Amino acid sequence: MNSRRLNILLVEDDEDDYVLVRYLLSEIEAWKFDLEWVATYDAALEAFQRNRHDVCLIDYRLGAHNGLELLRQMGESGSRMPMIFLTGQGGHEIDVEAMKAGAANYLVKGQLDSPLLERSIRYAIEHAQTLEVLRKALKFRLEFEGVVGKSRAMERVMELVEKVADTDSSVVIEGETGTGKELIARCLHRNSPRRHQPFLPINCGALPEHLLESELFGHERGSFTGAYARKIGLLESAQGGTVLLDEISTLSPNLQVKLLRVLQERQVRRVGGQETIDIDIRVISATNENLEESVAGGAFRKDLYYRLNVITITLPPLRERVEDIPLLAEHFLEGLNRERQRHIERISKEAMDILQGYAWPGNVRELQNVIERAFSLTDSGTITPSDLPAHLVRKGLAVLPIDTRRPFKEAKRVYIEPFEREYLTKLLLECRGNVSRSAQRAGLDRSSFQRLMKKYSIRSEDYRDA
Missing domain, CATH: 3.40.50.300 (P-loop containing nucleotide triphosphate hydrolases)
Structure with missing residues (x-):
């Protein structure tokens, strides 16, 4: 949550309460935000259709409608945006109804402060992410x-x-x-x-x-x-x-x-x-x-x-069911192809070996994030080791078991290719994309160094401003 701006939707018909929420959000130092404010039921439905928000805060009173109706409408539409219910005062049974309707939490306006708002938003988003990942995975x-x-x-x-x-x-x-x-x-x-x-x-x-x-x-x-x-x-x-x-x-x-x-x-x-x-x-x-x-x-x-x-x-944990990783990874890949209308056909054997060699401390959610990152970065129809995060390649390589079922050259390549790619990218990063200087430090002539770069689709210009 700290690495990017949060897009927050506030459905609230009282301008004073909007000002209060904006102020409390501004006091949270952990992350930055963009707040969109809508004051009516219909405007909220239009905002939901744009589907660009990370979390929604919904007030109970919305003119002729109320927040419970909106929660139920979004639940029936299949929306999985995390939603937090706001009430004017605590103790009403509508709070329980809001939870039943799909709210991740409810907050009493009179008791709101920045730490409570931060905790609630953080929990709502992380909870929704976990459910979504596991829902897709299982x-x-x-x-x-x-x-x-x-x-x-x-x-x-x-x-x-x-x-x-x-x-x-x-x-x-x-x-x-x-x-x-x-x-x-x-x-x-x-x-x-x-x-x-x-x-x-x-x-x-x-x-x-x-x-x-x-x-x-x-x-x-x-x-x-x-x-x-x-x-x-x-x-x-x-x-x-x-x-x-x-x-x-x-x-x-x-x-x-x-x-x-x-x-x-x-x-x-x-x-x-x-x-x-x-x-x-x-x-x-x-x-x-x-x-x-x-x-x-x-x-x-x-x-x-x-x-x-x-x-x-x-x-x-995922590391104890390594044989499920290819199925999960392919499942995530299929979902991304449908959602983004691309056609990334497969994950290469070398990349899959690295995925299966990694310990996955974040379990299924971490695997999904890695596949989504690789999907976004790849320039071809196949996800290769060069599309995976460097830390994962290093750790995956370190614990990768030697597969004696493969011919020697193929088994060796599983180790060598990630090393070569990581060595080249790190060297280019240190030399700010200067190919001649990188080749000199590597003890290779420029043409040999460029052939290796071409092999892994590495571009020197990507490192000049790094």
């Missing part, structure tokens, strides 16, 4: 068909999902960031008897403790400063459906105790309230940490752990 459907990947590791995951989806057992989904934990949770819900009831996810690490408590359990009017009306919590709102508690390991000790009581008694009590409400929900938890280690270290309650962890689904 292509889950109700019948568990269309999974991109044939590795035994993913087969085991889907076999387990199929077995437990039809039960009410609590599930903990473990896996690194970007491995698809929320997508698997949604898959469990869609294939369960609760599929026609709400699926409500909440990121336990994205909110301060007092806000998270109100989000989960709800509150009564006057229970704390700013509680102007009763608020129904997510655990209550999900009646009959499924709740996903993402980043469950970040729960404070106080909230761990309260959640344990809810799971034991199947009842919830709103903050500041006396009434207990019976609830019928399925709880799925997700974490990128080892909960068992958190229990051993005293950071997570053992009794809550056993309540949540009836069944564990562990998602493999």
Whole structure:
């Protein structure tokens, strides 16, 4: 998010609130932004059609219409732009309706400040990116068909999902960031008897403790400063459906105790309230940490752990299902060809070897970004090693296994070509595109150096102003 300007759309009919939001955004030093302001429902629909915004802030009141109608309209149109709902005061049940309609978060105008706005926007965008990448990568459907990947590791995951989806057992989904934990949770819900009831996810690490408590359990009017009306919590709102508690390991000790009581008694009590409400929900938890280690270290309650962890689904990182990388990469390439109306036919064997030799700390999202970058840079119908990021080539080369199934010359070329390309580009960069000086430093005559440049489609002019 820091590397480019954010395009933000604000749908707000009050000019004073527009001025406030612009001011709060200007106080955020982490990134720059372009803010487009529209004041009506129809103008918002026109802005959505241009599809050039990274995130949208939507006010509830929009003249004859309201923000909920707009959220639902965008959901029905298939829009995946992350949206944040703005309300004049907290505590209204419309906030829950906004979450159900597809809002990534909601914010109360009277409580807005720059840090909260930054956190909300950052979470909304990153959350949407993760869902989009994993949605494209895995292509889950109700019948568990269309999974991109044939590795035994993913087969085991889907076999387990199929077995437990039809039960009410609590599930903990473990896996690194970007491995698809929320997508698997949604898959469990869609294939369960609760599929026609709400699926409500909440990121336990994205909110301060007092806000998270109100989000989960709800509150009564006057229970704390700013509680102007009763608020129904997510655990209550999900009646009959499924709740996903993402980043469950970040729960404070106080909230761990309260959640344990809810799971034991199947009842919830709103903050500041006396009434207990019976609830019928399925709880799925997700974490990128080892909960068992958190229990051993005293950071997570053992009794809550056993309540949540009836069944564990562990998602493999991309580096542990290397055989799926070609399928995922080709899948991303096909999607880019459709979206941008180009015809990049394939990824070369040498480039694919590098992709399969890289460790992918960012998992599927990182792979998609690399393919998109290569797609944008290539001048031919094939993605080659020269189109891949230099750091990936170096690391991929360093860990690339020697494939003895290949003839010696072919196996050797897998190592040599990335080295030659990286050597040439680095040398030209240091010599600011001066071919004669680069050739001299390389100990080659100019014509030999130029032949190597031509081999890898390297142009000296690209380095003269570097």
